[in-house]
Amino acid sequence: MGSSHHLxxxxxxxxxxxxxxxxxxxxxxxxxSSIVVEVGKNFTATCHLLEGCAYTSDDIEWRLGNLxxxxxxxxxxxxxxVSVTVNINSDMNAWxxxxxxxxxxxxxxxxxxxILLRAGYPPLKPKNLSCIAVQEDKDISPNLNCSxxxxxxxxxxxxxxxxxxxxxxxxxxxxxDCKQHLARFCVVNLETFPIHMVLxxxxxxxxxxxxxxSELQSDSTYFVKPNPPLNVQVLTxxxxxxxxMVTWKHPIDRTILKLSYAIxxxxxxxxxxxEVPESFTRGYIESFRLQSLxxxxxxxxxxxxxxxxxxxxxxxxxxxxxxxxxxxxxxSAPDLWRIIQPTSNSRNVTLIWKAPVKANGKIRFYNLSIxxxxxxxxxxxxxxxxxxxxxxxxxxxxxxxxxxxxxxxxAGESPKATLSIPRSDKEFPGxxxxxxxxxxxxxxxxxxxxxxxxxxxxxxxxxLEWVKIPQSVHQKELPAxxxxxxxxxTVTTLNADLEKFKRYNISVYPIYKYQSGHVWHFQPGRxxxxxxxxxxxxxxxxxxxxxxxxKKNSAELTWExxxxxxxxxxIIHYTIFYAIGNTKQWKSETVGPNVHSxxxxxxxxxxxYVVYVMASTEAGSVKGTDCTFKTMKYGDGEVxxxxxxxxxxxxFLTVFxxxxxxxxxxxIKKLLWPQVPDPSDSSIAHWSPDFPIKADLxxxxxxxxxxxxxxxxxxxxxxxxVLPLKKDKYLSEEHSSGIGGSSCMSSPRHSVSDSxxxxxxxxxxxxxxxxxxxxxxxxxxxPSHQPPAFARSESTQPLLDCExxxxxxxxxxxxxxxxxxxxxxxxxxxxxxxxxxxxxxxPVQEExxxxxxxxxxxxxxxxxxxxxxxxxx
Numbered sequence: 001m002g003s004s005h006h007l008x009x010x011x012x013x014x015x016x017x018x019x020x021x022x023x024x025x026x027x028x029x030x031x032x033s034s035i036v037v038e039v040g041k042n043f044t045a046t047c048h049l050l051e052g053c054a055y056t057s058d059d060i061e062w063r064l065g066n067l068x069x070x071x072x073x074x075x076x077x078x079x080x081x082v083s084v085t086v087n088i089n090s091d092m093n094a095w096x097x098x099x100x101x102x103x104x105x106x107x108x109x110x111x112x113x114x115i116l117l118r119a120g121y122p123p124l125k126p127k128n129l130s131c132i133a134v135q136e137d138k139d140i141s142p143n144l145n146c147s148x149x150x151x152x153x154x155x156x157x158x159x160x161x162x163x164x165x166x167x168x169x170x171x172x173x174x175x176x177d178c179k180q181h182l183a184r185f186c187v188v189n190l191e192t193f194p195i196h197m198v199l200x201x202x203x204x205x206x207x208x209x210x211x212x213x214s215e216l217q218s219d220s221t222y223f224v225k226p227n228p229p230l231n232v233q234v235l236t237x238x239x240x241x242x243x244x245m246v247t248w249k250h251p252i253d254r255t256i257l258k259l260s261y262a263i264x265x266x267x268x269x270x271x272x273x274x275e276v277p278e279s280f281t282r283g284y285i286e287s288f289r290l291q292s293l294x295x296x297x298x299x300x301x302x303x304x305x306x307x308x309x310x311x312x313x314x315x316x317x318x319x320x321x322x323x324x325x326x327x328x329x330x331x332s333a334p335d336l337w338r339i340i341q342p343t344s345n346s347r348n349v350t351l352i353w354k355a356p357v358k359a360n361g362k363i364r365f366y367n368l369s370i371x372x373x374x375x376x377x378x379x380x381x382x383x384x385x386x387x388x389x390x391x392x393x394x395x396x397x398x399x400x401x402x403x404x405x406x407x408x409x410x411a412g413e414s415p416k417a418t419l420s421i422p423r424s425d426k427e428f429p430g431x432x433x434x435x436x437x438x439x440x441x442x443x444x445x446x447x448x449x450x451x452x453x454x455x456x457x458x459x460x461x462x463x464l465e466w467v468k469i470p471q472s473v474h475q476k477e478l479p480a481x482x483x484x485x486x487x488x489x490t491v492t493t494l495n496a497d498l499e500k501f502k503r504y505n506i507s508v509y510p511i512y513k514y515q516s517g518h519v520w521h522f523q524p525g526r527x528x529x530x531x532x533x534x535x536x537x538x539x540x541x542x543x544x545x546x547x548x549x550x551k552k553n554s555a556e557l558t559w560e561x562x563x564x565x566x567x568x569x570x571i572i573h574y575t576i577f578y579a580i581g582n583t584k585q586w587k588s589e590t591v592g593p594n595v596h597s598x599x600x601x602x603x604x605x606x607x608x609y610v611v612y613v614m615a616s617t618e619a620g621s622v623k624g625t626d627c628t629f630k631t632m633k634y635g636d637g638e639v640x641x642x643x644x645x646x647x648x649x650x651x652f653l654t655v656f657x658x659x660x661x662x663x664x665x666x667x668i669k670k671l672l673w674p675q676v677p678d679p680s681d682s683s684i685a686h687w688s689p690d691f692p693i694k695a696d697l698x699x700x701x702x703x704x705x706x707x708x709x710x711x712x713x714x715x716x717x718x719x720x721x722v723l724p725l726k727k728d729k730y731l732s733e734e735h736s737s738g739i740g741g742s743s744c745m746s747s748p749r750h751s752v753s754d755s756x757x758x759x760x761x762x763x764x765x766x767x768x769x770x771x772x773x774x775x776x777x778x779x780x781x782x783p784s785h786q787p788p789a790f791a792r793s794e795s796t797q798p799l800l801d802c803e804x805x806x807x808x809x810x811x812x813x814x815x816x817x818x819x820x821x822x823x824x825x826x827x828x829x830x831x832x833x834x835x836x837x838x839x840x841x842x843p844v845q846e847e848x849x850x851x852x853x854x855x856x857x858x859x860x861x862x863x864x865x866x867x868x869x870x871x872x873x
Contacts, residue, residue: 024053025100025111034116036157036208037088047098049080055100057082065094092119120157122210126150129214131201132313133193135227135252140193147185148203159207163188168200194220195256225313226259227251229303234323241295241328247287248303254284259305263288268298295328295360327361330414334407337482351391353405361409369404397424420523430526431508443494443534447508459487460513460522466496469503469564500535501568536569536617542624543613552605552635558597559613569617578611606633
């Protein structure tokens with residue numbers, strides 16, 4: 001330790017040992033400095049009472065640091081000595097103190113003595129001692145760099161490492177002290193390196209608990225590490241496309257150190273080095289030919305060297321030198337494939353190919369030969385372009401084609417690659433049970449072979465094809481990628497960097513071969529295709545929903561399928577969320593991935609709704625845009641039902657009214673058109689109160705109505721001619737109106753107009769008056785000589801013979817007479833010109849009506865004029 005530390009320990013020792021004027025205890029073993037003790041072992045110390053001390057062994061107390069030691073660890077030796085034993089651990093760096101206090105001797109100061117304990121470990125033996133002397137310029141450096149492994153244990157106490165080196169048999173020993181704690185290396189200066197001599201080197205480790213030594217002795221060349229070979233070059237040879245010549249220079253003279261060399265090389269595209277066996281490069285040589293290399297391939301070459309005899313250290317590798325072998329003819333055929341897209345009556349065939357795996361040079365061009373049904377032969381030289389190695393052609397469905405392609409470089413042509421495209425109806429069988437999975441972010445494809453194969457087919461290999469969906473828009477990019485695997489493989493991993501979140505169609509083709517003559521033909525079988533993702537994600541966008549039909553309690557929703565480029569995975573289902581207005585109390589319906597329309601039911605009528613559709617993949621979901629709609633107030637057919645019900649009700653009401661009208665037509669007719677009696681049908685037309693009743697006439701009751709009559713007694717001849725016309729006219733008017741122009745409906749005091757036009761103006765609202773004459777006889781009975789009785793009635797009901805006696809209707813009609821007024825005549829005068837009959841007017845005789853009146857027969861009825869009565873002669 002440093003001087004300051006020793007001084008501090010000494011002062012503390014003086015404080016405990018001699019710091020008091022009265023101290024009668026002492027500890028053995030004792031030391032003026034600290035006492036080093038080994039961790040894990042027991043340490044025993046004894047406290048002695050000096051002569052003349054007033055204390056006894058019972059008064060002794062041990063303390064380690066500030067802690068008292070249990071009495072069980074004490075050992076009483078005699079009256080003046082007590083020992084204590086403690087187990088040392090790695091943290092025990094403290095004072096071990098012995099004190100002798102006594103309460104009864106309080107007038108005396110307390111005695112105390114202590115020793116400082118330090119725990120530690122003995123040194124470990126150094127391992128893996130090695131020493132190197134490097135080359136400096138053209139000689140070997142005298143500095144010997146030694147290193148070793150001190151072990152992982154910390155000794156906890158001061159430990160020194162010293163390296164020694166000498167040539168056995170000499171007195172001179174070179175020494176180097178290593179100043180580091182737990183030193184691992186040290187440099188010994190030998191002043192001059194002992195070439196071709198034996199050298200002994202050892203390292204010694206010491207501390208307070210012990211020492212260890214490790215040594216190494218060998219020929220001095222064992223310790224030498226030379227420099228790498230100088231001026232390393234790699235040369236190409238035009239006539240040897242599979243070899244390279246390597247040359248170099250010696251880094252040191254052979255008189256000092258004789259070297260042996262090592263060469264390694266690798267492809268530029270590889271990290272795997274290939275070393276040339278040392279036996280091939282042993283000896284004092286300065287060149288070597290690398291053979292069995294690949295043509296037109298870049299190689300990286302490095303060299304190093306080592307002493308031949310008993311050497312232990314290789315030089316570092318020389319700087320890398322890169323060189324390429326020359327071109328050779330392609331050793332393999334191009335990889336030819338095709339993509340077939342059927343059309344209406346033909347097939348669009350795209351031929352695609354890759355450069356030969358062993359191109360052995362830069363491909364200049366390809367020769368493509370196409371033979372269709374041995375009828376059409378085409379040959380094309382296509383310039384090589386790594387970005388667009390393809391050719392398109394049309395092939396009819398009923399024809400087959402045989403394709404051959406050959407690659408050319410500057411050294412020659414490659415073997416031919418052949419491919420057969422059969423007719424559409426001549427496909428060979430495909431594989432079974434194809435599936436895929438993702439392993440370590442790669443697609444692993446598995447399938448089952450087709451067995452047995454039809455004769456004469458033989459399975460050559462399998463081809464796996466992957467096509468990104470949708471196709472890339474870059475024209476120079478190949479539309480598909482593919483790889484071939486041996487025929488005995490049914491599980492493989494696609495060696496392709498497939499894009500994440502992009503859909504690929506993975507297809508497996510069995511490639512068959514069959515022999516025709518001496519030529520083998522290769523033809524793919526039927527493909528089995530599955531869509532796949534190397535990694536799925538949530539869709540980029542959600543579906544846009546539209547409402548196509550909105551009804552009272554339902555609504556039909558439709559949405560378009562998300563574009564494949566935006567799906568980023570397989571859609572596993574759609575979820576429809578809908579809610580009323582702003583309530584946001586969402587309801588949901590889940591449908592399958594192939595459903596793009598749905599009908600929501602159990603909706604409220606005339607209500608605003610919000611709806612959206614969420615698309616989901618295995619990796620997540622994305623919400624689509626919101627759509628609002630309103631349900632209708634009435635459902636389908638409700639308006640039509642209301643209209644039909646109203647129309648049918650109106651129709652039924654109309655029919656009902658019409659039926660009532662038909663059933664009550666007489667009542668309605670009487671209400672609208674009251675029945676007017678026809679005087680021509682009444683027997684009163686033949687009766688007149690002024691006309692005397694003949695004795696031979698039966699006694700009858702006659703109803704008489706008062707009307708206006710002509711003033712004259714008779715009509716002249718010209719009036720006779722006019723009378724039938726007027727009679728017809730009046731008859732027509734009476735029958736046509738029923739209420740107007742009839743004298744029978746006239747008032748008893750209403751006179752008939754003198755003109756024809758006056759007939760139409762007669763009123764129909766006056767009460768019809770009837771008169772009854774009671775005759776002396778009735779229906780053949782002999783009348784009495786009593787004068788006839790006349791009765792007048794104001795009844796509105798007509799007394800018609802046709803109503804009372806239907807059986808006498810014809811007789812009454814024949815006997816009725818119609819009277820019409822032509823021109824005005826003087827009363828009681830008849831025109832002399834009139835012949836063929838005359839009218840005789842007789843005065844009306846007022847008589848009291850008989851209390852009982854019977855209806856007279858039709859022959860007893862007559863027409864009664866208002867001013868004078870008359871009767872037919």
